[in-house]
Amino acid sequence: MTGEIIIETVIIRDINKLSELETTWRNLIRNIEHPEIFDTWEWLQIYLKHMFEKQKQLFIVVVTDDDQAVAIAPLCIATIKLKWRKVKSLQCIISGTGESNNFYLHKEYHHVKLLKLLTSAILSHQTEWDWIDLYSFHSKNPNTSLIQQSFGGQCDMFINQLSLSPFMNLNADHENKFDKSRLKAIERKERKLCREHEVHIRIHEPNFERVWDRFTTLHKQRWPQSLFTEPRFINFFLEIIPTFQLNNTAHFSYIEIDGSIASVWLTFIHKSKAYMYITATSSQFAEYGVGLILTHRLVEHYSQNGISEIDFMAGNQEYKFYWLDKVKLNYHIRIISNIKGFKLLKLYTILQMNKLKIKSLLQKQTD
Known part of the structure; x- marks a missing residue:
């Protein structure tokens, strides 16, 4: 940007004050690099309504230029109980929904300067927090570094x-990255399934009620600790899915076999990026690999309909690599001030983040 910049930095701590930011928040998100669906105003508001824990306190740092937001750090303060003390952790508001987190920086401004303003504001309030926990900041986003x-x-x-x-x-x-032998095997199983059963494959089914109950039932059958056993997650999805369906960016796709839904994908689309968000598959037709058949059909659909990226979300399940060989790394970054009095927290953090390595080393020494 050129010309004189009049910068103001404020911290939003009240949800009512946050609601006043809707227009400027939306404008900023339209002007950031690497936008994610989790950055949208809708995702934030529905999360705050159903998922945000009451004991947490908002701590949203907003940098404005002439009343327009040019940088936002969407943070909150959470209290964590350790064995010997409580810790106030400054962390991103959204957690537990598969999100990629970020600090939002206007693409037409100098990002290093914006981050210095955010950092300065955060550090000037370090009496309010003990450490900063930045979860799910990924390697593909330059802001992480x-x-x-x-x-x-x-x-x-x-x-x-x-x-x-x-x-x-x-x-x-x-296409050169595809595991072609695996995909041919999936296609053979689909032909076999269609010969032996009555099969209907629906991509982007608009009828929410038609799929929701079966989807959540399949998920709970497959995973006893399913997130659909928790009311807050159920309420979150019961609002987030219809909200994004209004602008055709949330979709259910499924395979129906002999009149019963056997596999479902919930996907989202944002800025030409498709998120393979949650899947659930019946074990009844495991021999046919119906989950893989549906995934293959969805990848084909997105490849032919203007999608530039497909995100398979966190997890290194083998099937994901039938179609690709690229990954982004999701990090937990803990930041602790250099001022005196934090040595024990730093030692605790070193042990916490390296406990698997330490455990492995101790086992080797006892073998």
Whole structure:
């Protein structure tokens, strides 16, 4: 940007004050690089309504230029109980919905300067928090490295890889990446299934009620600890899915066999990116691999309908790599101030983030 910039930084702590930011929040999200569906105003508001824990406190840092938001750090303060003390953790508001988190920076402004403003505001209130926990910041987003750089000189940084998320770039020469022998086997099983049963495959079924009950039932049958056993998750999805269906960006796709739904995918689309969000499949037709058949059909559909990227979400399940070989790494970044009095928390963090390595080392020494 050119010309004089009049910058103001404020911290939003009240949900009512946050509602006043809707227009400027939406404008900023339309002007960030690498936008995600989790950044949208709708996702935030529905999350706050159903998932946000009452004991947490909003701590949203907003940088404005002439009353327009140019940077937002969507944070909150959570109290964590350790064995010997309570810790106030500054962390992203949205957690537990498969999200990729981020600090939102206007694409036409200098990102390092914006991050310095956010960092300065956060550190000026460090009496209110003990450490910063940034979960699910991924390697594909340049902001992840810039955030580390911005805090690095004034704080100690501890980084742990949480998971990896396979993804497919459909603008690249992706077909050469396919495991063709696997995909041919899937296609043979689909032909066999169609010969032996009455089969209907529906891609982007608009009827929410037609699929929802069966989808959640299948998910609970497959995973006893299913998120659909928790009322807050159920209420969240009962609102988030119809909300995004209004603009044709949330979809159910399914395979129906002999009149019964046997496999379902819930997917979202945002800015030409498809999210393979949640799947559920009956064990009744396991010999045919009906889940793989539906996944293959969805990948074909997105490949032919203007989607530039397919995100298979966190998890390194083998089937995801039948179509791709690219991954992004999802990190947990813990930031602790360099001021005195935090040595024990730093030691605890080192042990916490390396407990698997330490356990493995101790086992080797006892063998």
